[in-house]
Amino acid sequence: MLKHVLHLVLILLFSGCSFENQSFEVDDIHLNWELLSNEAIPKQSHEAKFTLTNKGENELEPGWEIYFNTIFLSLSPSSHSEEVIIEHLSGDFFRIKPKADFPKLGPGESFSFSYSSDNFLVKNSHSPHGIYMVQKGEDEGKVIQNFHAKPFKLHDLDTFADGSGLPIPTINYLYEENKNLKLLSQKEFSPIIPTPRSYQWVEGETSIRGDITITTSSFERSATILKGQLEKIYSGNVLISNSGQGNIIFEKKTEPISKEAYELEIGEVITIRASDEKGAFYAVQSLLALMPIEAFSSPVSEFSLNRILIQDEPRFGYRGLFLDVARNFQSKQAILKLLDLMAFYKLNVFHFNLANDEGWRIEIPGLPELTEIGSKRGHSKDETDFLWPYYGSGPDQENSPNGSGYYSAADFVEILQYAHERHIEVIPEIGVPAHSRAAIIAMRKRYHNKMASGDETGAREYLLEDFDDRSEYLSAQNFRGNAICICQESAFTFYEKVIDELLLMYRAANVPIKTFHTGGDEVPKGSWSKSPICEKFISETPDLHSIHDLPNYFYTRINNMFKAKGLQTAGWEEIGQREVLVNGKETARPNPVFADEGFRVYAWNSVAGWGGEDMAYQLANSGYEVVVCNSSNIYFDLAYNMDPDEPGHQWSGYVDLKTAWRTVPLNHFISNERDMYGRMIDLDALASEKVILTETGKKNIKGIQGQLWTETVKGQEMMEYYLLPKMLGLVERAWANDPKWTLIKNHGERKEAMEEDWNVFANAVGQRELPRLDHLFGGFNTRIPKPGAKVENGLLHANIETPGLLIRYTKNGTEPDQNSPLFTAELPIEGKMKIKVFTPSGRSGRSITVHK
Incomplete structure (x- = not known):
């Protein structure tokens, strides 16, 4: 009997060893994605397909989960395969789960599953990315190294958008855009940028x-x-x-x-x-x-x-640049180099966004959880110990240079001093009450740790949420539970603690601070609506009657706190707004409650057709101090154009150097000719419906600021690419007076004068600024544009948006390099020709191909 038992044990042991040796490796997975259809009209939609292939020697059993990131997908995409579920978790984070009837995949077998989404896909960078797998019974996420997203080309996008009127940047389109540009002599344009008085x-x-x-x-x-x-x-x-x-x-x-x-x-x-x-x-x-x-x-x-x-001398006293490091992190050295760039171009305010839903980036002594939890991103089941890997930052929280990271107090002091030496004011932003998910999760962890140790008072001291809140809402970036509970005193205790520690860092740096930016934007509708704490608080507070009264209560408290500390209250335009009924529709209007409180508001939501084109002027006329931040002209996270290989956002249109340059801060109605869909804007109709600046309002416009939000910005090189050269348009408008063309009433005459002036500025950028930026402060990763081209009567014509850069070509279809011939005049088209733009030092952009 004993002999038989021993034999059975040995069989089981060897079976276990055999099973262990045959375990499935994620590296054996090949996952492909491709776009099947893409519709711009009559209704936006796209359909895509994943194909999962087992390249290993063992079976892949159901029970795995695949995670990916994309901002550009419906929250409930329609799966065309009954065997899988595609579900939205939070933000841009999605999960693919096989159902019970998903087949086992044997060696060499594949399974495809498709889905559809109600949006038109414009960019290759908008496809799923950050792909990793968690196997059945495991907690660790492993990157699927063999993932491939099949790119679509510019001509594909042109086909997808046929009949839509969208501004697809084909080579002919670019040629038409550049057709009025010509090379000028050095003394025909300003000796420096920004243009002197x-x-x-x-x-x-x-x-x-x-x-x-x-x-x-x-x-x-x-x-x-x-x-x-x-x-x-x-x-x-x-x-x-x-x-x-x-x-x-x-x-x-x-x-x-x-x-x-x-x-x-x-x-x-x-x-x-x-x-x-x-x-x-x-x-x-x-x-x-x-x-x-x-x-x-x-x-x-x-x-x-x-x-x-x-x-x-400058036109505006406030010449700002905003950088978000919460959504994707930037190193201290990248920040210092950026400050050098700002100083060189005479920008004097650095608006530094240090916290958001996706990350907390500054050490706060006494609240270690903010960086221990809130500064890290990686795979977990429930975000208990760190945040999920938003924006493709990967499953390993210890190896995520864009997702994980923060500045120590000493780092921040160094940044402050570096900026101060260059006459740059640093305005920190810690956004409340929304955009606070990283802080909420960190303080939740603190709460549970303190409760576990028996310290209930300490647990509740900085708590930012009502655990019984059943409010249902979704933020602009698709987060749930991202608004702090402003009905409990611990929210104000927390915020004051953060402010006080930051003020100590300014004192340690011996740098003054006058203004603190509170965020205040995009508070989701429905926040606090089912919070028992808020319900009780409102019922017990005489001046409060509903949750609609909470924002005024909150900013009254914050403003009083700031006044006591000698700080000016600042925030995005929403902190100076209230909702009123206009023709039965809730509409944002200036809030008279804080108009005389010295608030500084940053007016951003100027998308053509959305109704807020004049909000900066409404606020300034009402008494608010205003910084112009027009999303349609100076939001630098917007892609340069619709080319599928140009990274960036598109929600407010597209921003290139010319778009930023043509900003008219005090008359935004002529800042753009077309909306984001390429449709001509009726400028007269737009202006007639909107508020114009009064003389008092003009005095309240304190300056202008460009913004770089970083959902799509991965690392320092991408940051520089997004900023340069389009930032130079901001620089010009912040320092120099409005050009004469802005005063011309006739649209046709104004456009003609504007194009002449644009040629002057474009030459300055192409002949001097971009060549210098290859070397300045170690060199910047500037964006070098594609050339425009057309074939006419058998001749190839080519041009460029910044004259002074070099166009080189090949006739045999090979990629041009800095030794290729210069394109100086039209050429006979011969077979397959490639042309590309270079700086004098040899840096280049992407090439275009022209066929006979």
Whole structure:
């Protein structure tokens, strides 16, 4: 009997070993995705197919789960296969689950399943990504390395959109867009960007060789900065002296001029005149911008500058750039380099979004859970210990450079000091009451840990949610449960704790802070509607009658908190709005309650046709301080155009350099000719229906700001690509006065004048800015555009949106490189020709192919 039992045990042991050895490996999975159909009209939709293939030697049994990310999919996509479920979890995060009748996949077998969604797919980057699998009985997510999404081409998109009128950027379309551009001589466009208030070329050149001596008795800080920058581009000695004659002289202006104003004169010597360090600093940036471009690639031993007199000051006191690092993280070094770029182009406010639903990015001493939980993304069942891997950040929370990461208090102090040295104000944003899911989850973890240790008081101290809240809502980014419970005191205790710790960091940096941005945008309808805590709080508070009264209560509390700390309350336009009935429809209008409270509102929602085109002006006329942030012109996360290989969003249209450049901050109604669908806008009708700025309102427009939200931005190189060169359009509008064409009433005449002015600016970018940006501060990953082209009478014609860059071509279908012939005039079309745009240093964009 014992002999038989032992024999059975050995069989089971060996069977177990055999089963273990034959376990399925995720690397044996091949998963393919392809678009089956894509409709723009009459109703937007697309259909796509996944194909799962077993390339291993063992069976793949049901029970697995596949996770993926995409923002561009219906929340309830229609599965055409009964064997699988595709379900939305949160944000852009989806799961594919096999049903019980899903077949086992033997070696070499495949299974395909398709789905449809009610949106038109425009970008290859909008297809499913971040793919990983969790096998049956396991908790670990493993990346499916053998995933392939079949791309669709520009000509495919053109076919999909046939008859829709959408602005598909074919080579002919681009050629038409660029047809009014021509190459100008160097003195036909501004010597620097942003364009100075006035400048005058003077005959002659000033040559510099040998030692450079900077003489100053007033602006040592700016002189030191200039010395440091010159030492990077000039091989000779650069000295600073407090007396005597130098090559470069700083002089303090005695007559009153604004703090940011300056004069720069290049004559026998170089003279900088200003009344304040800020003006002297901007003069330094202008002088550096006049330096030979080749000096930025390799230090020169001598150089010559054309003589010129520049008198300059900015149009707006607020010239801002917003960066979101919550949705996808950027390293400290990337931030410091960005600050250098901002300073070079005279931007002076860095609006720093440090927290959102998808991540908390700043250490808060005393609340370690915010970074231990809220700064990490990876695979988990329920987000207990870290957030889900939004935006394709992957299942491994310890190896997710875009999904996981935060700035220590010391990092933040360094960023503050670096910005302050460059006359850049850093305005932090911690958004409330919505966009707070990362904080809510982190404080939930703190609550449970404290309760487990018997500390109920500590558990409730910073709690941000009502556990019994049954409110049903979905945020703009498809999150549930992302609004903090503002009906409990712990929400204000938490926010004040965060504010106080950030203020301590400013003090440690010895940097002042005047304004704090509270977010305040996109609070989902339905928030708090089924919260027992809120129901009780409203019933016990005399001034509150319904949940509609809660926003005023909340911002009254926040404003009083900020006043006590010497801070100005700022937020997106929603903090200055209320909903009123207009023709039976709820419509946003300025909220009179806070109009005289000194709020600063950031007006963003200017999408043509959505009704908010004049919201900035409504708010300014009502008394609010306003920063113009038009989504349709200066939201830099919007793709450059509809090319399927151009990454980015599309919800407010498309933004390229020209779109940003043509922004008219005080008359937004002429900032665009077409809406996001390519349809002509009736400018007269639009303006007649909207509010225009009063003289008081004009005084309340404090400036302009570009935005880069980062749902689709993965890493520093992508950040730079999204920003450059379109950021230069923002730079121009923030500093320079409105061009003369903005005052022309006749639309046709204004367009003609605008195109002439655009040619001037485009030449400045193509001939000088983009070539320099290849090297400035180590070089930037600027976007190099595709050329436009057409074939006419057997001849190939080509052009470019920024004259001065180089077009090269091949005749044999191979990819052009920097040794390929230059395209300088139309050519006979021969077979399959490829053309591509290059910078002088050899960086290039994507090529186009032209057939005979």
